[in-house]
Amino acid sequence: MKNKPRKKHTAPNTDKKRILITGNEAIGEAAVRAGCGFYAGYPITPQNELTAYMARRMSQERKIFIQAESEIAAINMVFGASSAGARSMTTSSSPGISLKQEGISYLAGAQLPAVIANVMRGGPGLGNIAPSQSDYFQATKGGGHGDYHLIALAPASVQECFDLTQLAFDLSDRYRNPAIILLDAFLGQMAEPIKITHQDTKTQGRKVKKEWALTGAAGRSPNVIRSFFLKDPGLEEHNLILQKKYERIKSKERRFEAFDIEDSDIIFVSYGIPFRIARQAAQRLRSEGIRAGLFRPVTLWPYPYQELEKACARKKAVFVFELSYGQMLEDVKLALGKDIPIYFYGRGGGGVFTEGELIRFAKTKIKSKP
Amino acid sequence: MKKKYTLPRSLKNVPTHYCGGCGHGIVHRIVAEVVDELKLREKIVAIAPVGCAVVAYDYWDFDCSESAHGRALAVATGIKRVRPDLIVFTYQGDGDLASIGTAETIHAANRGENLTCIFINNAVYGMTGGQMAPTTLVGQKTTTTPWGRSPEKGDGFPLKITEILAGLPGVAYAERTSVAKAQDVLKTKKAIKTAFINQIENKGFSIVEVLSQCPTIWGMTPNQAVKWVKEEMTKTFPLGRIK
Known part of the structure; x- marks a missing residue:
């Protein structure tokens, strides 16, 4: 049969106590169960399983999956979906994450939530596809332009790939700040038995009220998503708001x-x-x-x-x-x-x-x- | 006596930062009028580009987002896909749409995204002070083509992106208009209205390219500028419906 899918990605049977799943797939399943409404990705090893997993699972859930024309387009689609209030995600591996830095800086500047996963491979340049942790600076010290921070979470097991992805969505919404999950290719590729938690997906995305989202200016004044503040001292004031938020995250979210x-x-x-x-x-x-x-x-x-x-x-x-x-x-x-x-x-x-x-x-x- | 000419509900009553004789103000007003006429103000989202129109949200009285340079159609795709009930449009200049954002433009169109794209072509990078744009005419002088754009020297040819897009099956409608004379302003309004109606009717991707004057960067008076659009630009970029 020509059109028979090569691999089945159906919702894992959660009646079982534990299921066997790879780190990449666990991130995908966690996102679906966290109420992720939009995913855009671009092929890159060693995270291809995640994009393929999302292609199937997102459509099963009647959510949006797009294979974007580039990493740059993917992160900007996430920017759009998030500005419309949807929980949004993109994933990639090191060289692809470099391409996304422009969009990540804009997300941080516009205070938009988003979850990004980087299944790190060797660098610099095209490097190779073997496990690495050489994107630590990029994830924690900036990466894109401007004074900003991502919430950076580092799982050490497949179970944590699942748990921390869900946490990433929650923190990202709570602080209106992009969050990144940083894992090496090892963890993305290997399978471990995990327990599926956070069953109540229907309520997840609604926990934080997104009054700032672009939903059409009905019964309210128009909302604007922006990171551009030309008139002095607008940008400095905006940056001080961001810095205050980062201090709050620093004092509350150290794990x-x-x-x-x-x-x-x-x-x-x-x-x-x-x-x-x-x-x-x-x-x-x-x-x-x-x-x-x-x-x-x-x-x-x-x-x-x-x-x-x-x-x-x-x-x-x-x-x-x-x-x-x-x-x-x-x-x-x-x-x-x-x-x-x-x-x-x-x-x-x-x-x-x-x-x-x-x-x-x-x-x-x-x-x-x- | 009935008041015939009033401020559209969707346009804020504020002075714009645009230069005298610039075409942006005309197109902003046209968009606002069309949004009012189609009763879209409460369900429309605009994506502003990087370029002179980046602060379009200071003038339009509805929901807007900025986007990174060239990425407007990717941002619009994200919004429209998660909220298909909203009417989403991008407002982009030539550098944004046809140079740094070429990939986003072609692929959004090729996916047949149900979006409206308003493309302002003034043949230069205005906001950055007048560099060569992808649509700069052959021979046209800019700060980066001081002796005029020369395909022989490797500056390339004016990019007719609307014609390229019209060749894609995902594109429902493509038209080039101008705002250099009154009749053409009316045609532009009609085209923009069609592009919005197409989206309401789920027809797919619609693009309206508007040839617009930039007297400041062109080093012309407003009158010379509209003349240049009519006599020079339209030779390379003929007006009319392309698809």
Whole structure:
């Protein structure tokens, strides 16, 4: 049969306690269940499964799916759908996310909610399609032009791909700010059993009243979606409003996970899949008598500086493990200053370290310490 | 005696920032009149471009969005798809629609998006001070073609994007008009009205290209400018219905 779809993407049977699903698909299913009304995407590996998943599931739900002509068009379609009040999403991988930066800056400037997922691959340039975390700076320190921040969430499991996508929609609506889900290709591609939560999709999108949306000026004065403020001091005032909002997010939305902090001598700091590798390494080190604790930021922006500082107080050393050449490392340094030795081990260009590599690295540094 | 000429409900009673003799004010008014006549004010959404018309929302009294340079039709697509009950139109200049936004323009049209596109062609980048536009005429002097646009030198030819769009099956209606004389202003109004009615009737993509004068950048008086539209621009961009 020629027209038979190659793969079925029907709504997962949620009667079952747990379902087996990939990270990419979990993000898609979470979006559908969060009441996402609009999705636009463009083909790029390693997130193609997500776009294909949305093509099927969004039409099943009678929601809008568009395969856009470019990443730029996709993010601007999201801009439009969001300005009309719909929960909206686009997803891509590193080079595609670079193309979306213009639109992301406009979303932030116009205070429009939107959810973006970046299934990170190796860079710079076309790079490769292997797992990487080298878009940390782009996601947390800007990316596009202007003084703005995205809410950046970093899942470390397929379950969290699901949970944090739903959280991303909620936070994005609440703060009228785009949110990005940052995961590496590993997590996007791998399957794990997860529990589907947030069943009540019908109410999700309606929790926040969007009085600013473009719905036709019936019975109210016209709404305008804008990020252009030419007359002095309009733009500075607008920026101060944004900065105030970012401070609010910073004080309220820092999320993290910490294990075995109390009795540990050293702390491993990591996020995403590297965190899982670091966890294995820490467990093995414990069995050898080296007491390692674990700290994992769940929100990369706002970064949990205070919590990391507290977790690392009076520890002998801190180790940062990343699939980059030290991007989150800068935030760890900001949190901890120079009082405590910080050792970094990372690999880029699609290279992934093993727990053995981390153990050897940690042991060398502990031994060489005066 | 009955008052014949009044301010349209959809147009705010404020002075515009447009230069004397500029065509934008005329087209803004036409849009407002058509919106009133079709009773669309409470369900219309305009997408303003990047260009001189970026603050069109200061003049139109209905819902508006800005868009990034060239992306108006992508933004309009997003709005129309999630709210098909709204009437959505873009208002774009030549640089926006036919240069930086060519991909968005062609693909929105090719998908047959049920949208109305008003395309203001004045053959220059006005807001940035008069650089060569995709629609700049051969020989026309701009700040980036100081000796005149020269296809031989690699400046390319005036891009007739409305003709290109008319070749796409998703396009329901394409017409080129001008606002250089009274009869043509009336024809422009008729064309814009048709383009909105098409959307109400779910006919697909409609584009109205309006040749518009830009005396300031062209270095002409308003009278010279309308003459230039009538005598020079229409040679490259003939008026009339294309599809």
